[in-house]
Amino acid sequence: MAERGRPRKFDREEALGRALELFWQKGFAGASLSELTAAMAINPPSLYAAFGSKEALFHEAVSLYGRTESPEIWLAMEEAPTAREAFDGFLRATAFSFTQPDKPRGCLIVLGALHADDTGSEAVCAALRKMRADNVTDLAARLRRAVDDGELPAGTDCDGVAAFYVTVQQGMSIQARDGASRETLLAVADGAMAAWDGLTGGTSTRGSTTDAAPRP
Amino acid sequence: MAERGRPRKFDREEALGRALELFWQKGFAGASLSELTAAMAINPPSLYAAFGSKEALFHEAVSLYGRTESPEIWLAMEEAPTAREAFDGFLRATAFSFTQPDKPRGCLIVLGALHADDTGSEAVCAALRKMRADNVTDLAARLRRAVDDGELPAGTDCDGVAAFYVTVQQGMSIQARDGASRETLLAVADGAMAAWDGLTGGTSTRGSTTDAAPRP
DNA sequence: CTCCTTTTTTATCGATCAATACATAAATCG
DNA sequence: CGATTTATGTATTGATCGATAAAAAAGGAG
Incomplete structure (x- = not known):
């Protein structure tokens, strides 16, 4: 099964890594959406499409932290x-x-x-x-x-x-x-x-x- | 010389104590102004007239913490x-x-x-x-x-x-x-x-x- | 090519943030 | 008394928060 629809322009794991670094530095509440999207070099809709919400993104970042x-x-x-x-x-x-x-x-x-x-x-x-x-x-x-x-x-x-x-x-x-x-x-x-x-x-x-x- | 103008309706130290408790519980950024004014039982203008700003209020709360x-x-x-x-x-x-x-x-x-x-x-x-x-x-x-x-x-x-x-x-x-x-x-x-x-x-x-x- | 799906960009949304204007109320001063 | 001073209550301010609506863009499927 091939990928349908417009392909994603950014690397999901790399963007997650950027989010992890920001959360790590500023905490969950301290890292704002605008800072996150700036660090991840994507727009808010891309963030929500790929990760669901700020909280879900944080959980994934914690998971990445646990793995790395x-x-x-x-x-x-x-x-x-x-x-x-x-x-x-x-x-x-x-x-x-x-x-x-x-x-x-x-x-x-x-x-x-x-x-x-x-x-x-x-x-x-x-x-x-x-x-x-x-x-x-x-x-x-x-x-x-x-x-x-x-x-x-x-x-x-x-x-x-x-x-x-x-x-x-x-x-x-x-x-x-x-x-x-x-x-x-x-x-x-x-x-x-x-x-x-x-x-x-x-x-x-x-x-x-x-x-x-x-x-x- | 006596106090001029309308007297303050609330006890400044007691209000500061309420602010301290909220800051202590939720942190500086986590304690919003609406929560602070609710806990202190005053309106925002009274807070700013008595303490200057949220940051100044926090510093006073820290000072009270250090004293108590x-x-x-x-x-x-x-x-x-x-x-x-x-x-x-x-x-x-x-x-x-x-x-x-x-x-x-x-x-x-x-x-x-x-x-x-x-x-x-x-x-x-x-x-x-x-x-x-x-x-x-x-x-x-x-x-x-x-x-x-x-x-x-x-x-x-x-x-x-x-x-x-x-x-x-x-x-x-x-x-x-x-x-x-x-x-x-x-x-x-x-x-x-x-x-x-x-x-x-x-x-x-x-x-x-x-x-x-x-x-x- | 025309559909269909998904991502992209742009421009917001309502809610809440910290901080104030403004008019009124309550005290002292002359 | 009127004038002055300060505090209060109500209603906002512009900025930012997290989260979306809408339409264009980029791919495969038919």
């Missing part, structure tokens, strides 16, 4: 042999991803739509919030695997540890957006890993750190 | 005898402040204007960014004082440690906005403090950093 930017961050989480290396690689990859010279700073999932009531963006905000919640779930799952493997004690508070590391990563989005250097973010990652032994080592409830954890 | 919400968080940072207790109290007070039942979750300074290019909010965004940067400076200053006092080793990376703890606190704003419970944020604070020994000395300063954190 996220894997780099989550690679270590899946492939590292130990949970400690997984979390360390996760945070270090985050520091790199959030400070790419030619891309907006920080994470689209975190910065894209924080306020639930920006112009009709409840669904958008809820979608990103769910993705952030899924991230916590994924980190906790990796920790439970480490408990099953015997790497971590049975009493490890996997949810609490996951919440801590996700919080650090989300804070790194703010820091990156504020202009923090890659070195600063790597130092933050090191700081978070300095808590590893204290968090996962024992059955402690609070503040019972063992010894320092030098980086490999 | 910030001191609780920064009290421990000034009064705690040791840097460790100062940072622990700082994070624990943050966990409490970010999860007050009758107030918006998270921090206005962090969530109020993240994207520099929301509708003419460059100045607003820059002001908040500066306040966030000043927070890092304050934390680093407290650490340097601890180095001078001999509590921390001379080689302590005060800027790096300050960046780490500020990053955690900023991440807690995201977490709080996503619905994290007070207990979860306290667990995050505990996690951050688990890194203290490794970050601030690494070399066996455990005598000065044992259990010294009172429960509020």
Whole structure:
């Protein structure tokens, strides 16, 4: 079956990439239609014909972000042999991803739509919030695997540890957006890993750190 | 000299408080003028006569936030005898402040204007960014004082440690906005403090950093 | 070629944005 | 009292928001 009708003049994926970059930089509500169409080099009717609506375009942009930017961050989480290396690689990859010279700073999932009531963006905000919640779930799952493997004690508070590391990563989005250097973010990652032994080592409830954890 | 002209019908401070709550909840760009005037129970001309502009109103709201919400968080940072207790109290007070039942979750300074290019909010965004940067400076200053006092080793990376703890606190704003419970944020604070020994000395300063954190 | 489908360009649409004109109301001053 | 000053309520302002209507343009199908 061949294509009927007038052929599209622009590259859909390239236009989506331009939209992603603008959404990444200015957020869902902050990126106006006129800015989007200018960045995508198309007219509004072409945008609506190809993507449906601003919200649908944003969802597609988030999906593209997940396919292009996220894997780099989550690679270590899946492939590292130990949970400690997984979390360390996760945070270090985050520091790199959030400070790419030619891309907006920080994470689209975190910065894209924080306020639930920006112009009709409840669904958008809820979608990103769910993705952030899924991230916590994924980190906790990796920790439970480490408990099953015997790497971590049975009493490890996997949810609490996951919440801590996700919080650090989300804070790194703010820091990156504020202009923090890659070195600063790597130092933050090191700081978070300095808590590893204290968090996962024992059955402690609070503040019972063992010894320092030098980086490999 | 007495007040001339028709007296103001509304309480300026109370109206400012309503504006603060709305800005806190929806951000600078997300809080529209019609929403603001509705929340403040006044008409637009009264708003402009009393505050000048939406941006000026926001700056006053931020100032009110700094006078009412910030001191609780920064009290421990000034009064705690040791840097460790100062940072622990700082994070624990943050966990409490970010999860007050009758107030918006998270921090206005962090969530109020993240994207520099929301509708003419460059100045607003820059002001908040500066306040966030000043927070890092304050934390680093407290650490340097601890180095001078001999509590921390001379080689302590005060800027790096300050960046780490500020990053955690900023991440807690995201977490709080996503619905994290007070207990979860306290667990995050505990996690951050688990890194203290490794970050601030690494070399066996455990005598000065044992259990010294009172429960509020 | 003439239909048919789809995209393109141009020019908007109504709604909402932040910000004001204007006339009236309520106080003090002389 | 009248004059002055300031705040209030109503009704808009021009600009911009997201989203379309309408007609011309560019292809395949018959």
